Amino acid sequence: MNWTTFGHKKAIQGVYKAYLANRLSHAYLIIGMQNVGKTTFALDIAKLVNCTSENKPCSECQNCKRINANTHTDVSLINIFSDKNSATSGIDELREAFIAKTNRKPFEGVCRVFILQSIDSMRVEQSNILLKTLEEPPEDTIVILLAENMNSVLETIVSRCQLIILDPLQESEVLEYLTTQFSIDDQVMLKNILKLSQGRIGRAIKMINDPKEIDYLNEVMGNFLGIFQFSLIEKFDFSQEIALKLQKNRLQTINEIHLWLACLRDLLLIKSGYEHYNDHEDYVRVSNDLSFDQILNTGKAIEETLSLLALNINPRLTLDNFMLRVHQSINLQSAKV
Ligand SMILES: [Zn+2]
Structure with missing residues:
Protein backbone atom coordinates (compact mmCIF):
# COMPACT_ATOMS: atom_id res chain seq x y z
CA MET A 1 0.00 0.00 0.00
CA LEU A 166 -10.59 15.28 7.97
CA ASP A 167 -9.46 17.16 11.05
CA PRO A 168 -6.25 19.21 10.98
CA LEU A 169 -3.24 17.07 11.89
CA GLN A 170 -1.39 17.35 15.19
CA GLU A 171 1.62 19.67 15.12
CA SER A 172 3.82 16.61 15.83
CA GLU A 173 2.45 14.89 12.71
CA VAL A 174 3.19 17.93 10.53
CA LEU A 175 6.69 18.04 12.03
CA GLU A 176 7.16 14.35 11.26
CA TYR A 177 6.04 14.92 7.68
CA LEU A 178 8.30 17.94 7.18
CA THR A 179 11.37 16.28 8.64
CA THR A 180 10.92 13.09 6.64
CA GLN A 181 10.03 14.71 3.31
CA PHE A 182 12.15 17.87 3.32
CA SER A 183 15.38 19.10 4.80
CA ILE A 184 14.65 22.44 6.38
CA ASP A 185 17.74 23.79 8.14
CA ASP A 186 16.28 27.18 8.96
CA GLN A 187 14.70 26.63 12.40
CA VAL A 188 12.80 29.93 12.34
CA MET A 189 11.25 28.95 9.02
CA LEU A 190 10.36 25.50 10.37
CA LYS A 191 8.73 27.08 13.43
CA ASN A 192 6.77 29.45 11.20
CA ILE A 193 5.60 26.67 8.91
CA LEU A 194 4.47 24.53 11.84
CA LYS A 195 2.51 27.37 13.34
CA LEU A 196 1.00 28.81 10.18
CA SER A 197 0.09 25.46 8.62
CA GLN A 198 -2.49 24.92 11.41
CA GLY A 199 -2.25 21.16 10.93
CA ARG A 200 -2.58 21.24 7.16
CA ILE A 201 0.09 19.48 5.14
CA GLY A 202 -1.05 21.18 1.93
CA ARG A 203 -0.47 24.61 3.36
CA ALA A 204 2.92 23.56 4.77
CA ILE A 205 3.99 22.40 1.29
CA LYS A 206 2.74 25.69 -0.19
CA MET A 207 4.96 27.62 2.24
CA ILE A 208 7.99 25.48 1.43
CA ASN A 209 7.47 26.00 -2.29
CA ASP A 210 6.86 29.69 -1.89
CA PRO A 211 8.36 31.31 1.24
CA LYS A 212 6.45 34.52 0.37
CA GLU A 213 3.38 32.62 1.59
CA ILE A 214 4.88 32.79 5.11
CA ASP A 215 5.08 36.59 4.88
CA TYR A 216 1.52 36.78 3.62
CA LEU A 217 0.15 34.59 6.45
CA ASN A 218 2.16 36.51 9.06
CA GLU A 219 0.78 39.74 7.64
CA VAL A 220 -2.80 38.46 7.95
CA MET A 221 -2.18 37.64 11.61
CA GLY A 222 -0.45 40.96 12.22
CA ASN A 223 -3.36 42.89 10.69
CA PHE A 224 -5.78 41.06 12.93
CA LEU A 225 -3.64 41.76 15.98
CA GLY A 226 -4.10 45.46 15.25
CA ILE A 227 -7.83 45.38 16.05
CA PHE A 228 -7.14 45.18 19.79
CA GLN A 229 -5.80 48.74 19.63
CA PHE A 230 -8.55 50.03 17.32
CA SER A 231 -11.42 52.32 18.27
CA LEU A 232 -14.88 50.93 17.54
CA ILE A 233 -15.07 52.96 14.31
CA GLU A 234 -11.72 51.57 13.18
CA LYS A 235 -12.92 48.08 14.02
CA PHE A 236 -16.01 48.59 11.85
CA ASP A 237 -13.80 49.88 9.02
CA PHE A 238 -11.80 46.68 9.33
CA SER A 239 -14.94 44.53 9.20
CA GLN A 240 -16.07 46.40 6.08
CA GLU A 241 -12.72 45.63 4.48
CA ILE A 242 -13.08 41.93 5.33
CA ALA A 243 -16.69 41.83 4.10
CA LEU A 244 -15.56 43.25 0.73
CA LYS A 245 -12.75 40.71 0.54
CA LEU A 246 -15.27 37.96 1.25
CA GLN A 247 -17.27 39.06 -1.77
CA LYS A 248 -14.21 39.00 -4.01
CA ASN A 249 -12.53 35.85 -2.78
CA ARG A 250 -14.56 33.93 -0.29
CA LEU A 251 -12.33 30.90 0.21
CA GLN A 252 -9.18 32.90 0.75
CA THR A 253 -10.88 35.30 3.15
CA ILE A 254 -12.45 32.51 5.20
CA ASN A 255 -8.98 31.04 5.50
CA GLU A 256 -7.62 34.36 6.63
CA ILE A 257 -10.26 34.44 9.38
CA HIS A 258 -9.17 30.94 10.42
CA LEU A 259 -5.68 32.40 10.82
CA TRP A 260 -7.00 34.84 13.42
CA LEU A 261 -7.30 31.76 15.65
CA ALA A 262 -3.59 31.04 15.12
CA CYS A 263 -2.91 34.60 16.22
CA LEU A 264 -4.89 34.05 19.44
CA ARG A 265 -3.07 30.78 20.05
CA ASP A 266 0.20 32.71 20.05
CA LEU A 267 -1.23 35.24 22.48
CA LEU A 268 -2.28 32.41 24.81
CA LEU A 269 1.13 30.75 24.57
CA ILE A 270 2.93 34.00 25.35
CA LYS A 271 0.58 34.62 28.24
CA SER A 272 1.32 31.16 29.58
CA GLY A 273 5.04 31.87 29.62
CA TYR A 274 5.97 30.32 26.27
CA GLU A 275 7.27 33.55 24.81
CA HIS A 276 9.79 31.69 22.66
CA TYR A 277 6.88 30.62 20.40
CA ASN A 278 6.52 34.20 19.28
CA ASP A 279 8.63 36.96 20.79
CA HIS A 280 7.48 39.66 18.36
CA GLU A 281 7.00 42.84 20.41
CA ASP A 282 3.45 43.50 19.12
CA TYR A 283 2.31 40.03 20.18
CA VAL A 284 3.96 40.34 23.58
CA ARG A 285 2.36 43.75 24.15
CA VAL A 286 -1.16 42.67 23.13
CA SER A 287 -0.82 39.48 25.14
CA ASN A 288 0.06 41.54 28.22
CA ASP A 289 -2.86 43.89 27.59
CA LEU A 290 -5.45 41.11 27.40
CA SER A 291 -6.67 38.66 30.01
CA PHE A 292 -6.95 34.90 29.39
CA ASP A 293 -10.73 35.30 29.29
CA GLN A 294 -10.58 38.06 26.70
CA ILE A 295 -8.38 35.95 24.43
CA LEU A 296 -10.56 32.84 24.87
CA ASN A 297 -13.77 34.80 24.33
CA THR A 298 -12.36 36.33 21.16
CA GLY A 299 -11.58 32.82 19.91
CA LYS A 300 -15.12 31.71 20.66
CA ALA A 301 -16.47 34.76 18.84
CA ILE A 302 -14.30 33.95 15.78
CA GLU A 303 -15.60 30.39 15.67
CA GLU A 304 -19.19 31.59 15.88
CA THR A 305 -18.48 34.16 13.16
CA LEU A 306 -17.12 31.42 10.88
CA SER A 307 -20.25 29.30 11.48
CA LEU A 308 -22.52 32.24 10.63
CA LEU A 309 -20.53 33.05 7.48
CA ALA A 310 -20.85 29.40 6.43
CA LEU A 311 -24.63 29.79 6.72
CA ASN A 312 -24.43 32.80 4.40
CA ILE A 313 -25.63 35.24 7.04
CA ASN A 314 -24.95 38.85 5.95
CA PRO A 315 -21.14 39.11 6.20
CA ARG A 316 -20.99 42.80 7.10
CA LEU A 317 -23.48 42.37 9.95
CA THR A 318 -21.76 39.22 11.17
CA LEU A 319 -18.32 40.85 11.18
CA ASP A 320 -19.60 44.09 12.77
CA ASN A 321 -21.20 41.99 15.48
CA PHE A 322 -17.89 40.21 16.02
CA MET A 323 -16.02 43.51 16.31
CA LEU A 324 -18.60 44.83 18.74
CA ARG A 325 -18.22 41.75 20.94
CA VAL A 326 -14.44 42.12 21.00
CA HIS A 327 -14.72 45.84 21.72
CA GLN A 328 -17.20 45.37 24.56
CA SER A 329 -15.22 42.51 26.07
CA ILE A 330 -12.09 44.68 26.25
CA ASN A 331 -13.85 47.78 27.52
CA LEU A 332 -15.85 45.95 30.15
CA GLN A 333 -12.68 44.46 31.54
CA SER A 334 -10.96 47.86 31.67
CA ALA A 335 -14.00 49.35 33.45
CA LYS A 336 -13.67 46.70 36.15
CA VAL A 337 -10.05 47.64 36.70
ZN1 LIG B 1 -1.62 1.09 -8.51
Whole structure:
Protein backbone atom coordinates (compact mmCIF):
# COMPACT_ATOMS: atom_id res chain seq x y z
CA MET A 1 0.00 0.00 0.00
CA ASN A 2 1.21 3.44 -0.80
CA TRP A 3 -1.28 6.11 0.24
CA THR A 4 -0.22 9.62 -0.69
CA THR A 5 -2.34 10.95 2.17
CA PHE A 6 -0.25 11.63 5.26
CA GLY A 7 -1.89 11.20 8.67
CA HIS A 8 -5.71 10.86 8.69
CA LYS A 9 -5.24 7.21 9.68
CA LYS A 10 -8.83 6.71 10.82
CA ALA A 11 -10.22 7.92 7.51
CA ILE A 12 -7.83 5.70 5.55
CA GLN A 13 -8.67 2.65 7.66
CA GLY A 14 -12.41 3.27 7.30
CA VAL A 15 -12.27 3.46 3.52
CA TYR A 16 -9.84 0.55 3.20
CA LYS A 17 -11.97 -1.71 5.38
CA ALA A 18 -15.07 -0.85 3.35
CA TYR A 19 -13.14 -1.56 0.15
CA LEU A 20 -11.99 -4.99 1.38
CA ALA A 21 -15.55 -5.83 2.40
CA ASN A 22 -16.80 -4.64 -0.99
CA ARG A 23 -18.92 -2.07 0.75
CA LEU A 24 -17.63 1.22 -0.56
CA SER A 25 -20.29 3.87 -0.79
CA HIS A 26 -21.25 5.31 -4.20
CA ALA A 27 -20.97 8.80 -2.71
CA TYR A 28 -18.62 10.33 -0.17
CA LEU A 29 -18.63 13.79 1.33
CA ILE A 30 -15.23 14.81 2.66
CA ILE A 31 -15.27 17.78 5.00
CA GLY A 32 -12.13 19.64 6.07
CA MET A 33 -10.36 22.97 5.99
CA GLN A 34 -8.56 24.18 2.88
CA ASN A 35 -5.26 22.36 2.27
CA VAL A 36 -5.98 19.73 4.94
CA GLY A 37 -5.67 16.93 2.35
CA LYS A 38 -9.20 16.42 0.97
CA THR A 39 -8.21 16.22 -2.71
CA THR A 40 -5.20 14.00 -1.97
CA PHE A 41 -7.44 11.64 0.00
CA ALA A 42 -10.08 11.61 -2.74
CA LEU A 43 -7.40 10.79 -5.34
CA ASP A 44 -6.16 8.01 -3.06
CA ILE A 45 -9.67 6.52 -3.10
CA ALA A 46 -9.67 6.79 -6.90
CA LYS A 47 -6.34 4.95 -6.99
CA LEU A 48 -7.53 2.32 -4.50
CA VAL A 49 -10.48 1.34 -6.69
CA ASN A 50 -8.57 1.47 -9.99
CA CYS A 51 -5.16 0.13 -8.98
CA THR A 52 -4.02 -3.05 -10.75
CA SER A 53 -1.39 -4.09 -8.19
CA GLU A 54 -1.98 -6.38 -5.22
CA ASN A 55 -1.12 -3.79 -2.63
CA LYS A 56 -3.63 -1.12 -3.53
CA PRO A 57 -3.15 1.80 -3.91
CA CYS A 58 0.41 1.26 -5.16
CA SER A 59 0.97 4.66 -6.80
CA GLU A 60 3.17 2.83 -9.33
CA CYS A 61 0.90 0.94 -11.73
CA GLN A 62 -0.30 2.56 -14.95
CA ASN A 63 -3.69 3.48 -13.48
CA CYS A 64 -2.22 4.98 -10.29
CA LYS A 65 0.36 6.94 -12.29
CA ARG A 66 -2.28 8.32 -14.63
CA ILE A 67 -4.48 9.32 -11.71
CA ASN A 68 -1.50 11.05 -10.06
CA ALA A 69 -0.81 12.91 -13.31
CA ASN A 70 -4.49 13.80 -13.67
CA THR A 71 -4.65 12.10 -17.08
CA HIS A 72 -6.84 9.11 -16.24
CA THR A 73 -9.96 9.21 -18.39
CA ASP A 74 -12.17 7.67 -15.67
CA VAL A 75 -11.17 10.07 -12.91
CA SER A 76 -12.52 13.61 -13.16
CA LEU A 77 -11.50 16.43 -10.89
CA ILE A 78 -13.99 19.29 -11.12
CA ASN A 79 -13.65 22.52 -9.18
CA ILE A 80 -17.08 24.03 -8.64
CA PHE A 81 -15.57 27.23 -7.29
CA SER A 82 -13.57 28.04 -10.43
CA ASP A 83 -16.53 26.98 -12.57
CA LYS A 84 -18.66 29.49 -10.76
CA ASN A 85 -16.25 32.28 -11.51
CA SER A 86 -15.45 31.37 -15.07
CA ALA A 87 -17.11 33.11 -18.00
CA THR A 88 -18.53 29.84 -19.29
CA SER A 89 -21.13 28.63 -16.88
CA GLY A 90 -20.02 25.50 -15.07
CA ILE A 91 -23.53 24.13 -15.12
CA ASP A 92 -23.31 22.66 -18.65
CA GLU A 93 -19.95 21.18 -17.91
CA LEU A 94 -21.23 19.60 -14.75
CA ARG A 95 -24.33 18.23 -16.48
CA GLU A 96 -22.24 16.78 -19.27
CA ALA A 97 -19.63 15.35 -16.93
CA PHE A 98 -22.17 13.95 -14.55
CA ILE A 99 -25.12 12.74 -16.52
CA ALA A 100 -23.53 11.80 -19.83
CA LYS A 101 -20.32 10.25 -18.57
CA THR A 102 -21.78 8.41 -15.61
CA ASN A 103 -24.01 6.46 -17.98
CA ARG A 104 -21.17 4.66 -19.67
CA LYS A 105 -18.78 2.02 -18.39
CA PRO A 106 -15.32 2.91 -17.14
CA PHE A 107 -13.03 3.42 -20.11
CA GLU A 108 -9.60 2.34 -18.94
CA GLY A 109 -10.05 1.63 -15.24
CA VAL A 110 -12.36 -0.36 -13.03
CA CYS A 111 -14.43 2.40 -11.56
CA ARG A 112 -15.28 5.96 -12.61
CA VAL A 113 -14.53 8.51 -9.91
CA PHE A 114 -15.85 12.06 -9.93
CA ILE A 115 -14.20 14.37 -7.45
CA LEU A 116 -16.04 17.66 -6.98
CA GLN A 117 -14.11 20.32 -5.10
CA SER A 118 -15.64 23.34 -3.28
CA ILE A 119 -19.15 21.94 -3.03
CA ASP A 120 -19.79 24.77 -0.53
CA SER A 121 -19.94 27.27 -3.37
CA MET A 122 -22.33 25.28 -5.54
CA ARG A 123 -25.29 27.10 -7.07
CA VAL A 124 -28.82 25.78 -6.64
CA GLU A 125 -29.04 24.50 -10.25
CA GLN A 126 -25.77 22.65 -9.80
CA SER A 127 -26.98 21.19 -6.50
CA ASN A 128 -30.11 19.90 -8.18
CA ILE A 129 -28.19 18.10 -10.92
CA LEU A 130 -25.91 16.60 -8.32
CA LEU A 131 -28.83 15.55 -6.18
CA LYS A 132 -30.43 13.74 -9.10
CA THR A 133 -27.22 11.86 -9.79
CA LEU A 134 -26.89 10.87 -6.15
CA GLU A 135 -30.50 9.66 -6.12
CA GLU A 136 -29.86 7.26 -8.98
CA PRO A 137 -26.31 6.08 -8.44
CA PRO A 138 -24.83 4.80 -11.71
CA GLU A 139 -22.93 1.52 -11.58
CA ASP A 140 -19.15 1.47 -11.30
CA THR A 141 -19.12 5.10 -10.24
CA ILE A 142 -18.05 6.82 -7.06
CA VAL A 143 -18.79 10.48 -6.47
CA ILE A 144 -16.57 12.24 -3.94
CA LEU A 145 -17.66 15.67 -2.82
CA LEU A 146 -15.27 17.99 -1.02
CA ALA A 147 -16.30 20.89 1.17
CA GLU A 148 -14.86 23.03 3.91
CA ASN A 149 -17.98 23.35 5.96
CA MET A 150 -20.86 20.93 6.27
CA ASN A 151 -23.27 23.75 7.14
CA SER A 152 -22.92 25.10 3.61
CA VAL A 153 -23.93 21.83 1.94
CA LEU A 154 -27.60 21.07 1.29
CA GLU A 155 -28.92 18.61 3.84
CA THR A 156 -30.41 16.47 1.09
CA ILE A 157 -26.92 16.07 -0.36
CA VAL A 158 -25.30 15.33 3.02
CA SER A 159 -27.89 12.64 3.73
CA ARG A 160 -27.05 10.80 0.51
CA CYS A 161 -23.33 10.59 1.19
CA GLN A 162 -21.06 8.74 3.52
CA LEU A 163 -19.39 11.43 5.59
CA ILE A 164 -15.63 11.62 6.13
CA ILE A 165 -14.26 14.39 8.31
CA LEU A 166 -10.59 15.28 7.97
CA ASP A 167 -9.46 17.16 11.05
CA PRO A 168 -6.25 19.21 10.98
CA LEU A 169 -3.24 17.07 11.89
CA GLN A 170 -1.39 17.35 15.19
CA GLU A 171 1.62 19.67 15.12
CA SER A 172 3.82 16.61 15.83
CA GLU A 173 2.45 14.89 12.71
CA VAL A 174 3.19 17.93 10.53
CA LEU A 175 6.69 18.04 12.03
CA GLU A 176 7.16 14.35 11.26
CA TYR A 177 6.04 14.92 7.68
CA LEU A 178 8.30 17.94 7.18
CA THR A 179 11.37 16.28 8.64
CA THR A 180 10.92 13.09 6.64
CA GLN A 181 10.03 14.71 3.31
CA PHE A 182 12.15 17.87 3.32
CA SER A 183 15.38 19.10 4.80
CA ILE A 184 14.65 22.44 6.38
CA ASP A 185 17.74 23.79 8.14
CA ASP A 186 16.28 27.18 8.96
CA GLN A 187 14.70 26.63 12.40
CA VAL A 188 12.80 29.93 12.34
CA MET A 189 11.25 28.95 9.02
CA LEU A 190 10.36 25.50 10.37
CA LYS A 191 8.73 27.08 13.43
CA ASN A 192 6.77 29.45 11.20
CA ILE A 193 5.60 26.67 8.91
CA LEU A 194 4.47 24.53 11.84
CA LYS A 195 2.51 27.37 13.34
CA LEU A 196 1.00 28.81 10.18
CA SER A 197 0.09 25.46 8.62
CA GLN A 198 -2.49 24.92 11.41
CA GLY A 199 -2.25 21.16 10.93
CA ARG A 200 -2.58 21.24 7.16
CA ILE A 201 0.09 19.48 5.14
CA GLY A 202 -1.05 21.18 1.93
CA ARG A 203 -0.47 24.61 3.36
CA ALA A 204 2.92 23.56 4.77
CA ILE A 205 3.99 22.40 1.29
CA LYS A 206 2.74 25.69 -0.19
CA MET A 207 4.96 27.62 2.24
CA ILE A 208 7.99 25.48 1.43
CA ASN A 209 7.47 26.00 -2.29
CA ASP A 210 6.86 29.69 -1.89
CA PRO A 211 8.36 31.31 1.24
CA LYS A 212 6.45 34.52 0.37
CA GLU A 213 3.38 32.62 1.59
CA ILE A 214 4.88 32.79 5.11
CA ASP A 215 5.08 36.59 4.88
CA TYR A 216 1.52 36.78 3.62
CA LEU A 217 0.15 34.59 6.45
CA ASN A 218 2.16 36.51 9.06
CA GLU A 219 0.78 39.74 7.64
CA VAL A 220 -2.80 38.46 7.95
CA MET A 221 -2.18 37.64 11.61
CA GLY A 222 -0.45 40.96 12.22
CA ASN A 223 -3.36 42.89 10.69
CA PHE A 224 -5.78 41.06 12.93
CA LEU A 225 -3.64 41.76 15.98
CA GLY A 226 -4.10 45.46 15.25
CA ILE A 227 -7.83 45.38 16.05
CA PHE A 228 -7.14 45.18 19.79
CA GLN A 229 -5.80 48.74 19.63
CA PHE A 230 -8.55 50.03 17.32
CA SER A 231 -11.42 52.32 18.27
CA LEU A 232 -14.88 50.93 17.54
CA ILE A 233 -15.07 52.96 14.31
CA GLU A 234 -11.72 51.57 13.18
CA LYS A 235 -12.92 48.08 14.02
CA PHE A 236 -16.01 48.59 11.85
CA ASP A 237 -13.80 49.88 9.02
CA PHE A 238 -11.80 46.68 9.33
CA SER A 239 -14.94 44.53 9.20
CA GLN A 240 -16.07 46.40 6.08
CA GLU A 241 -12.72 45.63 4.48
CA ILE A 242 -13.08 41.93 5.33
CA ALA A 243 -16.69 41.83 4.10
CA LEU A 244 -15.56 43.25 0.73
CA LYS A 245 -12.75 40.71 0.54
CA LEU A 246 -15.27 37.96 1.25
CA GLN A 247 -17.27 39.06 -1.77
CA LYS A 248 -14.21 39.00 -4.01
CA ASN A 249 -12.53 35.85 -2.78
CA ARG A 250 -14.56 33.93 -0.29
CA LEU A 251 -12.33 30.90 0.21
CA GLN A 252 -9.18 32.90 0.75
CA THR A 253 -10.88 35.30 3.15
CA ILE A 254 -12.45 32.51 5.20
CA ASN A 255 -8.98 31.04 5.50
CA GLU A 256 -7.62 34.36 6.63
CA ILE A 257 -10.26 34.44 9.38
CA HIS A 258 -9.17 30.94 10.42
CA LEU A 259 -5.68 32.40 10.82
CA TRP A 260 -7.00 34.84 13.42
CA LEU A 261 -7.30 31.76 15.65
CA ALA A 262 -3.59 31.04 15.12
CA CYS A 263 -2.91 34.60 16.22
CA LEU A 264 -4.89 34.05 19.44
CA ARG A 265 -3.07 30.78 20.05
CA ASP A 266 0.20 32.71 20.05
CA LEU A 267 -1.23 35.24 22.48
CA LEU A 268 -2.28 32.41 24.81
CA LEU A 269 1.13 30.75 24.57
CA ILE A 270 2.93 34.00 25.35
CA LYS A 271 0.58 34.62 28.24
CA SER A 272 1.32 31.16 29.58
CA GLY A 273 5.04 31.87 29.62
CA TYR A 274 5.97 30.32 26.27
CA GLU A 275 7.27 33.55 24.81
CA HIS A 276 9.79 31.69 22.66
CA TYR A 277 6.88 30.62 20.40
CA ASN A 278 6.52 34.20 19.28
CA ASP A 279 8.63 36.96 20.79
CA HIS A 280 7.48 39.66 18.36
CA GLU A 281 7.00 42.84 20.41
CA ASP A 282 3.45 43.50 19.12
CA TYR A 283 2.31 40.03 20.18
CA VAL A 284 3.96 40.34 23.58
CA ARG A 285 2.36 43.75 24.15
CA VAL A 286 -1.16 42.67 23.13
CA SER A 287 -0.82 39.48 25.14
CA ASN A 288 0.06 41.54 28.22
CA ASP A 289 -2.86 43.89 27.59
CA LEU A 290 -5.45 41.11 27.40
CA SER A 291 -6.67 38.66 30.01
CA PHE A 292 -6.95 34.90 29.39
CA ASP A 293 -10.73 35.30 29.29
CA GLN A 294 -10.58 38.06 26.70
CA ILE A 295 -8.38 35.95 24.43
CA LEU A 296 -10.56 32.84 24.87
CA ASN A 297 -13.77 34.80 24.33
CA THR A 298 -12.36 36.33 21.16
CA GLY A 299 -11.58 32.82 19.91
CA LYS A 300 -15.12 31.71 20.66
CA ALA A 301 -16.47 34.76 18.84
CA ILE A 302 -14.30 33.95 15.78
CA GLU A 303 -15.60 30.39 15.67
CA GLU A 304 -19.19 31.59 15.88
CA THR A 305 -18.48 34.16 13.16
CA LEU A 306 -17.12 31.42 10.88
CA SER A 307 -20.25 29.30 11.48
CA LEU A 308 -22.52 32.24 10.63
CA LEU A 309 -20.53 33.05 7.48
CA ALA A 310 -20.85 29.40 6.43
CA LEU A 311 -24.63 29.79 6.72
CA ASN A 312 -24.43 32.80 4.40
CA ILE A 313 -25.63 35.24 7.04
CA ASN A 314 -24.95 38.85 5.95
CA PRO A 315 -21.14 39.11 6.20
CA ARG A 316 -20.99 42.80 7.10
CA LEU A 317 -23.48 42.37 9.95
CA THR A 318 -21.76 39.22 11.17
CA LEU A 319 -18.32 40.85 11.18
CA ASP A 320 -19.60 44.09 12.77
CA ASN A 321 -21.20 41.99 15.48
CA PHE A 322 -17.89 40.21 16.02
CA MET A 323 -16.02 43.51 16.31
CA LEU A 324 -18.60 44.83 18.74
CA ARG A 325 -18.22 41.75 20.94
CA VAL A 326 -14.44 42.12 21.00
CA HIS A 327 -14.72 45.84 21.72
CA GLN A 328 -17.20 45.37 24.56
CA SER A 329 -15.22 42.51 26.07
CA ILE A 330 -12.09 44.68 26.25
CA ASN A 331 -13.85 47.78 27.52
CA LEU A 332 -15.85 45.95 30.15
CA GLN A 333 -12.68 44.46 31.54
CA SER A 334 -10.96 47.86 31.67
CA ALA A 335 -14.00 49.35 33.45
CA LYS A 336 -13.67 46.70 36.15
CA VAL A 337 -10.05 47.64 36.70
ZN1 LIG B 1 -1.62 1.09 -8.51
